Amino acid sequence: MADWSKPTITSDYVVFVEEVKNRDVDAITLQAINATNPPNWAVNLVRSPVKFQQWSGAAFTDLLLSIEGGGTGANSQAGMRAAIGLGTMAYQGANAVAITGGSIANISSGGSYFNHQGGTMTILQPTIAGHALTILTPVNGYIGLHLQGAAGSHGIHIHCGTTQNDMPFRIMSSGASVEIMRTTAEGSAWFPTKLGIPVGVDRWITW
Numbered sequence: 001m002a003d004w005s006k007p008t009i010t011s012d013y014v015v016f017v018e019e020v021k022n023r024d025v026d027a028i029t030l031q032a033i034n035a036t037n038p039p040n041w042a043v044n045l046v047r048s049p050v051k052f053q054q055w056s057g058a059a060f061t062d063l064l065l066s067i068e069g070g071g072t073g074a075n076s077q078a079g080m081r082a083a084i085g086l087g088t089m090a091y092q093g094a095n096a097v098a099i100t101g102g103s104i105a106n107i108s109s110g111g112s113y114f115n116h117q118g119g120t121m122t123i124l125q126p127t128i129a130g131h132a133l134t135i136l137t138p139v140n141g142y143i144g145l146h147l148q149g150a151a152g153s154h155g156i157h158i159h160c161g162t163t164q165n166d167m168p169f170r171i172m173s174s175g176a177s178v179e180i181m182r183t184t185a186e187g188s189a190w191f192p193t194k195l196g197i198p199v200g201v202d203r204w205i206t207w
Contacts, residue, residue: 001033002026004042051075161185 002022011019026035030045038044042055043063053060065071073083081090092098123132137144147155158168166185173180182190 001031001035003036004039005037164188 002019002025004023004026007016007019026033026038030043031038032045032047034044035042038055040055040057044053044055044060045051046053052063052065054063062075064073064075066073067084072080074080077091080086081088089097089099125132135144149155160166160168162185164184164186167182168185170182171180172178179192182192184190
């Protein structure tokens with residue numbers, strides 16, 4: 001709007017007031033209309049997209065606000081994320097989350113999860129030594145894993161192992177001190193400690 005090279009000592013009084021007023025308007029509006037001949041370091045507020053720019057003496061360049069100044073320290077989504085220390089999940093949509101690598105620890109839930117759309121939850125094979133899924137069971141008689149379904153539903157299907165040395169299913173006592181039962185991939189079932197077969201009317205086993 002204003003020509004910041006004016007007024008000069010040779011400016012006529014007729015235009016002097018207007019020249020000074022235009023500079024005031026530029027200052028209060030942060031150059032809503034671009035000024036002419038702005039001084040170096042002059043700040044301009046661009047309206048669309050809204051951002052600050054600074055005059056370098058030849059052109060206006062973006063002026064990035066630091067985190068300390070209430071800004072993001074960047075002019076891009078990736079730069080903003082890095083500047084404020086957010087991971088890539090920070091700008092993923094809730095309906096399309098992609099997680100690669102890393103680990104999730106100390107997950108707890110006081111309620112229930114219900115997937116009304118159906119589908120499959122897959123736990124990938126660990127890339128380091130360890131269990132793919134560990135469930136710490138509750139105490140006081142509560143169940144650690146409860147599967148419940150209506151007629152026609154199936155509980156657990158286990159598909160793993162190929163030899164008698166592979167154990168698709170194994171039951172150990174607390175602390176893994178006693179092996180109670182195991183099945184092999186060749187179809188045999190082992191009871192290394194005791195095998196109780198219910199007999200009689202009341203089906204009661206005497207140990």
